[in-house]
Amino acid sequence: MSEVAAVFAPGSLLAIGEYAVLDGGRALVVAVDSGIECQVAPCEHGRRLTATDLGLDAPPEALSRTPGAGLLVEAVHAGEKAFPGLAPPHVTVQGRGWGAGEKIGLGGSAASVVAILGAFATAAGQDVTTPAVRRLLLRTAFAVHRAHQNGRGSGADVAASIYGGWIDYHLLDSVPHVRAARVPPGLRLAVAWSGLACSTTASIDRYRRWEAEHAAGGAEPFALSLHRMLDRFWAASHDGDRRTFLIALSEYGLLLEKLAHRIAPEEAEHMEQLTHAAARSGVASKSSGAVGGDCVIALGTDGALLDEARRAWRHLDATVVDVAPDSGGLRPVRLAAGS
CATH class of the missing domain: 3.30.230.10 (Ribosomal Protein S5; domain 2)
Structure with missing residues (x-):
């Protein structure tokens, strides 16, 4: 060298x-x-x-x-x-x-x-x-x-x-x-920083503990709900079904919101505000990564709707992240x- x-x-x-x-x-x-x-x-x-x-x-x-x-x-x-x-x-x-x-x-x-x-x-x-x-x-x-x-x-x-x-x-x-x-042709991405830093390893530990307690109580393992929604998402991807692709992505986000209320309750409400604000703009939106912080994403093929989601985030004093695939x-x- x-x-x-x-x-x-x-x-x-x-x-x-x-x-x-x-x-x-x-x-x-x-x-x-x-x-x-x-x-x-x-x-x-x-x-x-x-x-x-x-x-x-x-x-x-x-x-x-x-x-x-x-x-x-x-x-x-x-x-x-x-x-x-x-x-x-x-x-x-x-x-x-x-x-x-x-x-x-x-x-x-x-x-x-x-x-x-x-x-x-x-x-x-x-x-x-x-x-x-x-x-x-x-x-x-x-x-x-x-x-x-x-x-x-x-x-x-x-x-x-x-x-x-x-x-x-x-x-x-x-x-x-x-x-x-x-992915659907023309798929676009919008991102906002929640202002809450989140540790992946700590979140995984909390998830594993809660999932064990959840299953021990006789309830269906929470992971099954996640896997079922994933199956729906990937089937839509395979079929080129853009509508179901985006719906399943949003519904997976709703499952993550339920999880956040169990393992990161103090941060869950803020993350919900951000994802729901973007969703009202007509795009698919969810948190990204370990629940309880980091980024919120919005996905769609209509640039005007994604711009509307960004405006909604700014209205909530979130930081719009200027990144692209x-x-x-x-x-x-x-x-x-x-x-």
Whole structure:
């Protein structure tokens, strides 16, 4: 490695499949054009990790116990192991696009892992846009990110950062499976930040505890309701039935609202306000990701109706997020002269 290798990994949003994806359900996830750029360059003075947005700049081993740095350090170690023989690297990680450096539910942690590994692959002479390299990066990034989440995450955000576009994603025996999703022609996306940051791992833990209590009381497992709605959604996707596709997405969101009142009651009302405000505009709307915070999304094919949803969010003092689907996935980037 004699030159700087740089890549961009898009962020992501979960359109449908929350919680059900943990038990084999098929999730629809979309890559977005706000993500993470990573550069790997030779370092004359030994290994170094710089994360501008987090204020980190030190050897990786000195950052392993620093709050917010652990996942990045783990990704650097994985990159060195997967692509050995490189000179001691200086790894630089920085957010690019809307909301860079902020935790707003756009899959930034997964994109960081993908970007670091992708930069190591590029430095080793690999083409990160080829199927074989992407499969390797998916296995490696999935393992790193899931281990950091104590085995609880789905990895859907990792897959979206690697492959880009609209992704049909599921786990089979804890192995990720990815293929391009079929979505209605002209499908558009609007996003709002709720102002409430949400921990995925904490939400999953609360969900598992509540689901166990719910089932122990003799009630039908809540997951069955999620899976039934997912089946309806994917059948509509297969048939090209745009109306049912959007209805099922909204109704899945209503199921998530019920769940939010059980596991995140203090945040549930605010999230409901945002989703219902968009829905009154005539679009499909739901929370995205772990319930109780992060982003609300609206989907439809009519740009005017989506603009109306954005106005409704602004009226509620929510922050409209300026992102769009990113079809490119993980890719090399050209550096400005002097970088």
